[in-house]
Amino acid sequence: MAEPQIQTAPEAAVPATAPVASAAAQYPITDADVRFYRENGYLLVKGLLNADEAAAMRTECHDLLGRLNDSDDPTWGSAREAAGAAATRLRHCHDAQFHSAAFAKLLLDHRFTDTAAALNGSPNLQLHHTKMFVKPPENGSPFPMHQDHPFFPHTKDSVAAAIFHFSDADEERGCVRVVPGSHRQGPLEHIEDGSWHLSPDQWRLADAVPCPAEAGDVLFFTYLTVHGSGLNTSSQERVTWLVQYRDPEDRPTTDDHQWSLGQGMILRGVDPTARRP
Ligand SMILES: O=C(O)CCC(=O)C(=O)O
Secondary structure, X not given: OOOOOOOOOOHHHOOOOOOOOOOOOOOOOOHHHHHHHHHHOEEEEOOOOOHHHHHHHHHHHHHHHHHHOOOOOOOOHHHHHHOXXXXXXXXXXXXXXXXXXXXXXXXXXXXXXXXXXXXXXXXXXXXXXXXEEEEOOOOEOOEEEEOXXXXXXXXXXXXXXXXXXXXXXXXXXXXXXXXXXXXXXXXXXXXXXXXXXXXXXXOOHHHOEEOOEOOOOXXXXXXXXXXXXXXXXXXXXXXXXXXXXXXOOOOEOOOOOOOOXXXXXXXXXXXXXXXXX
């Protein structure tokens, strides 16, 4: 299995033409990190939040799940197959920023927005949606390999995700896995059944690079980067919050996500199109 590649890449892997973000602030990353992201389609930023902040957000997640008090389980149909039809579980909340100001504040935190802007090469960032996930211990649901593109295709492919880790997430806890460089293949053909996913025979989770993270780390990746995650077989939960964002000048090519309340908020800079939502 390939070793995890975290943050910086060797200079030799950097294409001479790779554009470097014009955004002024790049907290806390470097130009080499930006080049690594452009080349590989992902970057794990260590310690973007400190341990106390991550612990406070973990509490926010549990308080929110307690208030929601529902049994909704968004485990993909295809994930049940991937897990060998075992009963797996996932707890979640879509657009958590509508439930607690702690999430709303984090959306505007410059450590996140400056990093995302530098990686995206755009000084302006617009929210698409957010998803909080708790993968419970023992049987926390996996995510089959996929690109996020088929869920909400856009004209300029500027859409990207940041997964905030509010707990540690090693391989046993079902950390996210990526296929480095897969974003350069463009949109791939997906199977729609049981939520958009790639052929499990051609795109094996076990062959993807694991991105083990500690509480406070944030994994950034493009919506064309092939990714997934394994079952949480450990005795501890995995708590994450995924924020999907784009350049406000990029527009969806389908109406697939119009139901999502979170779309449109400007997280950094301005919307130069002055378009009314
Ligand atoms: O949280 C994970 O393990 C992956 C989530 C994911 O890929 C998704 O929601 O599209």
